[in-house]
Amino acid sequence: MSALDLDPGVIGRARSAARAIADQVQTVVAPRTTVSVERTVLRLLGVDGVRKRDDVPLPNVVVDHVAKHAGLEGGIFRSLAAAMLATDSTAQQVAEAVAEDGLTLTHPADESAVRALGTQLGEKAATRIAQRRAERDQLLEEYGTGPDPLHYVIVASGNIYEDVTAACVAARQGADIIAVIRSTGQSLIDYVPYGPTTEGFGGTYATQANFQIMREALDEVGEELGRYIRLCNYCSGLCMPEIAAMGAIERLDVMLNDALYGILFRDINMVRTLCDQAFSRRINGRAGIIINTGEDNYLTTADAVEAAHTVVASQLINEQLALDAGLEPDQLGLGHAFEIDPALENGFLLELAQAQLVRQLFPESPIKYMPPTKHMTGNIFRGHIQDALFNLVGVWTGQGIQLLGMMTEAMHTPHIHDRYLSLENARYVMNTARDLGDEIQFKPDGVIQNRAQTVLLKAADLLEEVGEEGILASLSRGVFADVKRSEDGGRGLSGVLSKSTDYLNPIEEALA
Amino acid sequence: MTDARKVDLTRVRAYGDDLDDGQVQTSFSLPVPFGDEANEAAKQLAMKMGLEEPMIYHTHDLGEGFTFFIIYGTCQHSVDFTRIEVPKITAKKRSFYTINQAIEETFGRKLRIIGGCTGTDAHTVGIDAIMNMKGYAGEYGLERYPWIEAWNLGSQVSNERLLREAVSFQADAILVSQVVTQKGVHRNNLAELIDMAEAEQIRDKMLFIAGGPRVSHEMALELGFDAGFGPGTLAPDVANYVFDELHARMNESVENA
Helix, strand or coil, X not given: CCCCCCCHHHHHHHHHHHHHHHHHHHHHHCCEEEHHHHHHHHHHCCCCCECCCCCCXXXXXXXXXXXXXXXXXXXXXXXXHHHHHHHCCCHHHHHHHHHHHCCCCXXXXXXXXXXHHHHHHHHHHHHHHHHHHHHHHHHHHHHCCCCCCEEEEEECCCCHHHHHHHHHHHHHCCCCEEEECCCCCHHHCCCCCCCCCCCCCCCCCCCHHHHHHHHHHHHHHHHHHCCCCEEEEECCHHHHHHHHHHHHHCCCCEEECCCCHHHHHCCECHHHHHHHHHHHXXXXXXXXXXXXXXXXXXHHHCCCCCCHHHHHHHHHHHHHHHHHCCCCHHHEECXXXXXXXXXXXXXXXXXXXXXXXXXXXXXXXXXXXXXXXXXXXXXXXXXXHHHHHHHHHHHHCCCCEEECCCCCCCCCCCCHHHHHHHHHHHHHHHXXXXXXXXXXXXXXXXXHHHHHHHHHHHHHHHHHHHHHHCHHHHHHHCCCCCCCCCCCCCECHHHEEECCCCCCCHHHHHHC | CCCHHHCCCCCECCCCCCCCCXXXXXXXXXXXXXXXXXXXXXXXXXXXXXXXXXXXEEEEEEECCEEEEEEEEEECCCECHHHCCCCCCCCCCCCHHHHHHHHHHHHCCCEXXXXXXXXXXXXXXXXXXXXXXXXXXXXXXXXXCCCEEEEECCCCECHHHHHHHHHHHCCCEEEEECCCCCCCHHHHHHHHHHHHHXXXXXXXXXXXXXXXXXXXXXXXXHCCCCEEECCCCCHXXXXXXXXXXXXXXXXHHHHHC
């Protein structure tokens, strides 16, 4: 028996409205590709590195080159394959020749040879991804993992080597997931920086080398502790699908990967993001990565009590879009947050209602629960208590991933002992209240039951409204997070292209 | 209860539960392995901070050669409270209704205020609390003020764009929010804005106001701003300051004319 008596009729109504919205998104996505999607194809074909004279990443060099000389509408692969076949070279060799030796790529002559090569290389890429996934499965089986909710902490020094130290300390203090926060602003650059990095602002650049360095360190400390330590990064921004490819190759386990976040919070063009999220999720799905969605952020700009239903509505949309991209329900870390004003009487009851509602709506998904941020102050002592209450709701309602709050939230990126204190807080609260949820039923017609029903009902209504109006128009109207975005505004629109009728993407085909 | 007359304001010391007991708490980590030597190192460091007889209340092995400490001790330092001077914003406290009325009566036009989070900062919590319709902690934001035209540019606005938009918006005041920082980048961003404004000769055409958890009025003045607002600021604080300052400047220019 579930703790909340939710009306299955309303749930069904909400889900089918979300389904219809996802169908609308498909009509936006299907006829288009983006420069970042094409760069991702190159990465999964093995292209990596930078042009020597200016450090421009080779995937950018080649995509920009083809856009200029042959056009990208048919996909990057055609032009690349023509050169690979003509000179019997690898994708990397062709990319280097374009960057360093002035090779010009043109349209291919022999279509069937290109298709055959595409199938072969697509399969190879899919196998490479599958191998890393199998490796994770084996390690998880060997070492196991902590109990739910998994303890997720961030490292954010700007220097990948300092991050490694912080991550290993956190793992020893009980962390299950280490997220390396990206340098602020990375989401808005239209390339992925290259190599290990030691300078960043508010975080550390997501580069493939940094992924690898952290992966190795976590494997090592995990082996010592006998617990698999998951690695998380940010598959968002203008390079969303490229980060997915890098994560698949370096065996990341969790990725922030939201369909709408970039539109709302980074002012990235909505068509660009919708196309990019679809391809990135296709890769994440195949890589066995758990995605985290960003609905928690809605509550940093909108009010957590008034806007609670927008979180649920967005989760249902994110769910349908993710299923479309081939993700399984157990890969969906749908996001929400403990952001109600602490001064509100009975606010805790509303938090509990929301967390339990989300838990019950997505029973197979590892819900990602975010800590208080908006109402954290410089009073670290009070902040520690807010985080304790958040931890109580997390264990009580059986959230899957608990992003642990730091008492110094909103003041500075975490210090080494901030993480320890936070992990100790979670361990204490969750251990002492482990099975509380199994013991509690909520009073029929009580505050918690009624709140959950109301939020669910409003979410269903909103979804129907959005479906009727159209998702793009709704985003323009500021339905989510009180943020308004226009269809042709935002960053990255120039990187969106209409596919030609013979568009070819061998990676997409292999992962479909 | 403390007998206030006993406090020597020229020699103020930290207070725990008895006047002049000098009690303070500090917590920190050291990059040395847990153990007796680590404790001794922490004590010595605490003594160098000016803590006499430091007591280690808690110590914890963080692993990887790090140790965490919570220490209490008797701080031997004192400060002369009688010689302290802090630059302050001396705006009147008027309510939402009074300030709007004052703008209408004094200027007879809407005051124009533009704002944003500059540089790579994506944390709009602060600027949103001041500017957005809804406001924060029960106080409406500037967008709600009938006699203020407010435009919040949001996150990650370049200084260049902020100035350009401010000029075309004919702003009376620019609000710059800086929340997340690392290695002092917020100071550099703020300083750069003023440099650019001076280069474009618009520094004196509008009020430059900085805000954020690490911003103080004193620091903002140092960086060349007209005012700085720290944590806990609400929309009326900013509106009142802008009104008073523009009013004062208007009177000045009338006197000079």
